[in-house]
Amino acid sequence: MMKGVCFLVTVALLALASSLASASDPSPLQDICVAISDLKDGVFVNGKFCKDLKLASADDFFYYGLHIPGNITNPVGSMVTPVNVEQIPGLNTLGISMVRIDYAPYGQNPPHTHPRATEILVVLEGTLLVGFVTSNNENRLISKVLYKGDVFVFPIGLIHFQFNVGKTNAVAFAGLSSQNPGVITIANAVFGSDPPIDPDVLTRAFQLDEDVVKDLQSRFWWDNN
Template sequence: MMKGVHFLAIVALLSLASSFVSAFDPSPLQDICVAIDDPKSAVFVNGKFCKDLKDTKADDFYFSGLQIPGNTDNRVGSNVTTVNVDQIPGLNTLGISLVRIDYAPYGQNPPHTHPRATEILVVVEGTLLVGFVTSNPENRLFTKVLKKGDVFVFPIGLIHFQFNAGKTNAVAFAGLSSQNAGVITIANAVFGSNLPINSDVLAKAFQLDKNIIKDLQKKF
């Protein structure tokens, strides 16, 4: 009986450990692993082929362009310029990435999640209302108004947002703890999925008339 209890305890601990391990990018076992699409003379690591070390150059770790404002002329009034492993191949296996976010007056980076990364954001221009919501059942909102030089953290996987509360443009930069953090924009995923989620399901979930749900699905 006691051996059985010990066995179950070990299984539980291993399950817990594996959940922690899978929650973040794996630690690299080499100095660098520059991502390359051509598999010839390459090694497959972390979902990418590694360039031969003798062919690696400084440009594999370089990106230029974050000084250029993004186009915010869209329905949400924001633009995200992403710098991840697709822009800097040398980021492969290093577990970090970066974004620049531009906001038009009263524009927003709408509620979304990063399934693979915690985000740390710094405001460099303007004023932002930001926040994140914890998981069920608390669904507690943590929110703050940020000004130039202020920093805020959005924990991994939690729904969060930024809203330009000022009459002028705003700019922020954010670091993410993944080479490819992923993003799920809530409204797009719920109302713009391919194939569409059944409108009866969404009407009951949001406690809305089905015609309103269908109208929202058309917009997305």
């Protein structure tokens, strides 16, 4: 009798654990989503509303143009061409997207993060120095030089970069584990925010002279995405 009771309790606990594990909040698909009390004021959902299945077509799952090089004549020497839910509506709820990245000689995809996605990158042409930095408990740089056909992974949320160390153009494709991964380019966010961050904050945070901080804030920070 006791063995039977123990078995039933064990099954009940496992079922409860399974229920709790599957009841976690969904990953956010936008930067912020402020709660409201009156539904008539609501303007956003976590993802996009779905088309009636009977109205779906092949064009909802198709994108043309990823073979076209991006314009790399800019201050950072790179261009990211995204293919996410904005370009392919059929990606909605599927948790995946991709990008093409073009690099000029010695161009870079500056240090940035994707708050909602892990990234896996493959080099199609050229030679790239890539890397990411672990979180504050170590701030460890994990870096490698990649050649044609090489693959590298950037874990979700961590600061990472790519730098074309070759004398010719480079091209890479990357997959990301979100339909809307987001991108935060560190220099742009810190020194190019609108309105600007108080220089006193940045002076102490970066241990820089205030004039240097104000000079950096006065610059035009290029967005290559």
